[in-house]
Structure formats: C-alpha cells, structure tokens
Amino acid sequence: MDQEAALGGIRDEIEALQPNLIRFARSLTASQADAEDLAQATLERAIRFEDSFEPGTNAKAWLFTICRRLQQRSWRAQRTRPSVQSLAEVGDDDILVSPLSVEPTVMRRFEGQAILDALAQLKPEHAVPVRLYAGEGMPYRQIAAVLDLPLGTVMSRIYRGRRMLVKLLLEAGLP
Amino acid sequence: MNCDTARIYAGAVADGEVDGVPALILEHIRQCHDCSIEVQWQREAHVALAAAIAQRDLSRIPAARPTHSLPSRTKPPLAEVVTAIVRRRSLTLAGVAAVVLLLIIATVAGLPGRLANPGTGADAAMRDAAGAYGRPAAFTSTDPAAISGWSAGRGMPAEVVALPDETVTGARISTVEGHQVMTIIYTGARGTTEVSVVPAAMAGGWPTMESKKVGNAPVGLVRRSGDSMLIVAPDDAGLHQAMTTLQA
Numbered sequence: 001m002d003q004e005a006a007l008g009g010i011r012d013e014i015e016a017l018q019p020n021l022i023r024f025a026r027s028l029t030a031s032q033a034d035a036e037d038l039a040q041a042t043l044e045r046a047i048r049f050e051d052s053f054e055p056g057t058n059a060k061a062w063l064f065t066i067c068r069r070l071q072q073r074s075w076r077a078q079r080t081r082p083s084v085q086s087l088a089e090v091g092d093d094d095i096l097v098s099p100l101s102v103e104p105t106v107m108r109r110f111e112g113q114a115i116l117d118a119l120a121q122l123k124p125e126h127a128v129p130v131r132l133y134a135g136e137g138m139p140y141r142q143i144a145a146v147l148d149l150p151l152g153t154v155m156s157r158i159y160r161g162r163r164m165l166v167k168l169l170l171e172a173g174l175p
Numbered sequence: 176m177n178c179d180t181a182r183i184y185a186g187a188v189a190d191g192e193v194d195g196v197p198a199l200i201l202e203h204i205r206q207c208h209d210c211s212i213e214v215q216w217q218r219e220a221h222v223a224l225a226a227a228i229a230q231r232d233l234s235r236i237p238a239a240r241p242t243h244s245l246p247s248r249t250k251p252p253l254a255e256v257v258t259a260i261v262r263r264r265s266l267t268l269a270g271v272a273a274v275v276l277l278l279i280i281a282t283v284a285g286l287p288g289r290l291a292n293p294g295t296g297a298d299a300a301m302r303d304a305a306g307a308y309g310r311p312a313a314f315t316s317t318d319p320a321a322i323s324g325w326s327a328g329r330g331m332p333a334e335v336v337a338l339p340d341e342t343v344t345g346a347r348i349s350t351v352e353g354h355q356v357m358t359i360i361y362t363g364a365r366g367t368t369e370v371s372v373v374p375a376a377m378a379g380g381w382p383t384m385e386s387k388k389v390g391n392a393p394v395g396l397v398r399r400s401g402d403s404m405l406i407v408a409p410d411d412a413g414l415h416q417a418m419t420t421l422q423a
Contacts, residue, residue, distance in 0.1 A: 151194075
C-alpha cells in the first residue's frame with residue numbers, strides 16, 4: 001500500500017470514529033459545546049499529524065489519546081479542573097464498605113435512561129474509564145494508555161465507578 | 176489478604192481482564208463468597224451499562240451523526256473532514272449522489288446484477304467490514320465458549336458459529352457505520368475469515384444475502400431474523416462457504 005492510500009485509509013477511519021470521539025470528549029468536558037470544540041480540535045490535530053499514525057495500530061486509541069492530551073493541556077492552562085462538579089460526592093471508603101443488601105441481578109430492572117443518568121453523575125475520573133470500557137469496548141490496557149494511567153489505577157477506577165453507579169441507582173429506589 | 180484489598184480487582188475479574196491481577200488476589204476472590212458477589216455486581220453493572228449505551232446509540236440512527244453540530248473550520252488540512260461534515264448535513268442529497276455514484280461504478284465494473292438491490296446501509300456496512308479486515312484480535316482463544324463469554328462481557332453477546340475447515344481464533348470489536356459490533360475471527364488453510372455480528376436494528380433495510388468485492392476483498396452479508404452477519408473472507412470460495420453455513 002502506498003503512502004497516499006494509507007493516509008486515505010486513516011482519514012476514512014478518523015471520519016468513521018467521529019461519533020465515538022465526541023462521546024469521549026463529552027466525558028472529559030463540562031458541556032456538549034465544550035465537547036464539540038474539543039472534538040474539533042482533536043480532528044484538526046489528528047489530520048495535521050496524520051503521518052505520526054502507525055498503520056495497523058489502533059486508530060481509536062490514537063485519536064482518544066490526542067483528545068485527552070489536548071484536554072489536559074487545557075486544564076493546565078486554566079489551572080483548574082472542569083467547572084461542572086460531580087453530584088456523586090461519595091467517599092471511596094463509604095463505597096468500599098457499604099454492604100449491598102439486594103441481589104446483583106436487580107441491575108436488570110433499571111431502565112437504560114436511569115443508568116445513563118447515574119453515569120452522568122459520576123466524577124470524570126471514574127466515569128471516563130467506565131464509559132471507555134462499556135461504550136467503546138476498549139481493553140483495560142488500552143484505556144490505561146489513552147488516559148496515561150497505570151493499569152492498576154484503571155482497574156480500581158472502573159471498580160469504584162461501577163460501585164458508585166450501583167449505589168446511586170439503589171439510592172434512587174428500585175423500579 | 177483481606178476483602179478490602181481484593182475487591183478493588185473485582186471489576187477486572189468480572190471483565191476477564193486478569194492480566195495484571197496478582198495470583199493471590201485471584202485465589203482469594205475465587206474462594207471468598209463476599210468477593211464473588213462483588214464480582215457479580217460488577218458484571219451486572221457492566222452489562223446493564225453497556226446495554227444502556229448501545230440502546231441509546233441505536234436510537235440515534237441515523238440522526239446520531241454528531242458531526243452535524245461540529246463548528247465548521249476553514250483550515251486547509253481539515254478540508255476533507257469539513258467536506259464530509261457538510262455532505263452529511265444534506266442526507267437526502269448525499270443519498271441520491273451515493274446511489275448515482277454506485278450505479279456508475281457498478282456499470283463500469285460490469286456488476287449491475289450484484290448491486291441491483293443493495294439495501295439501505297448495506298454497502299457502507301460491507302465497506303466498513305472490509306476496511307477493518309485483518310486487524311488484530313482483542314481477545315485470543317480457540318474456545319468458542321470463551322469467545323462467547325468475552326463478547327457477552329462487553330455487552331455484545333455473539334454466537335460463535337462453527338465454519339467448515341475454519342478454527343475460531345479470537346474476537347475484537349469493530350466499527351460498522353459508526354456502531355460497535357462484535358467480530359469473530361476464524362483461521363483456516365485459505366487464510367482469515369471474519370464474521371461481524373450486526374444487531375437486527377442496524378440491518379433493517381438490508382437484502383437477505385449479498386456479496387461483492389470491496390477492493391480485493393470478498394465481502395458478504397447474511398440477514399437473519401435475529402442478528403445479521405457481515406463476512407469478509409480470503410477468497411470467493413471461502414466467502415461462499417461461510418455465507419452458506421451462516422444462512423443455514
């Protein structure tokens with residue numbers, strides 16, 4: 001395959017990944033408008049530096065890594081975290097020791113929208129890896145690479161994120 | 176070893192992501208009733224969440240092209256992306272143009288019979304499947320049950336159908352028309368055959384069976400009452416064999 005064909009391939013792939021990219025950007029930002037700006041900036045950067053993409057590697061991970069780095073740069077520039085604060089201000093210790101008195105299968109009774117609403121209430125550090133795994137199907141190692149986190153931290157955050165999600169749903173009451 | 180230390184890994188165990196989980200932890204979770212329950216909670220939470228996300232995404236077809244609302248920029252390197260965005264804003268016009276283009280290509284290539292009734296979205300789906308052909312497996316196993324388990328764990332349960340002269344060797348998640356689907360990878364003497372399982376909601380306008388060449392790759396689709404299949408094979412004989420088996 002010549003270089004031009006390879007570049008055409010990655011551009012097609014980038015275009016196909018735009019919905020995924022906006023969803024990921026949304027999980028990193030405070031509003032839909034910010035997410036669209038971030039996605040746009042990511043696309044610009046990806047196209048500008050498309051030569052740096054290695055054919056045969058994972059385009060989604062490459063794109064998401066660019067996105068996460070851009071957002072991190074923006075946070076650093078503002079010297080602050082995203083303006084929207086999580087509604088789920090539940091301490092980790094509480095999460096880890098609170099017993100669940102119902103069967104796990106109770107999760108099947110919740111409607112999709114209730115689950116998505118609960119997900120939206122999680123802190124970004126928990127919601128992002130949980131969403132990358134459930135929504136994008138990324139393996140843990142890839143999530144670790146995209147978010148620049150140790151593998152163990154990804155494991156812990158996914159565990160805590162789901163635990164918080166369950167807690168929020170149960171607190172809202174069984175359907 | 177106590178439960179507080181071990182249960183941090185419950186999510187990874189539930190997901191089969193035990194690569195970096197210490198053996199002592201795995202042993203504890205296997206033997207501890209409370210930790211096993213924790214693993215079940217993690218599995219149920221993931222399946223419910225993955226289903227909720229998939230349901231939301233499917234409900235957005237075809238309006239879920241979020242690129243509609245992207246602000247347009249005029250920098251030259253983005254020209255192609257922006258062109259695509261503008262094109263999507265006029266879906267009807269784009270659809271007509273695509274049909275005309277397909278007919279021209281089909282006529283030039285001498286394939287009018289094959290594309291006589293391509294079905295809504297079928298061509299794009301076949302193109303996406305061909306584009307993803309040959310990418311590495313995210314999960315490697317020759318055990319169909321293990322692959323089914325892995326796919327179910329990702330909220331995309333997929334039946335692993337036995338193909339003649341082929342051995343299942345792994346699976347990965349692919350993107351077809353902007354949606355994630357489970358792709359099962361088979362290996363045989365001819366080469367690699369890939370079968371992507373497409374939810375019924377995505378295959379609504381597809382023909383019952385269709386095959387064509389995308390580039391040099393033989394690609395087929397089989398529409399069934401439940402999940403439908405996109406197949407990419409190493410050669411025409413392999414494609415025919417796989418399609419016949421899957422249709423049955």
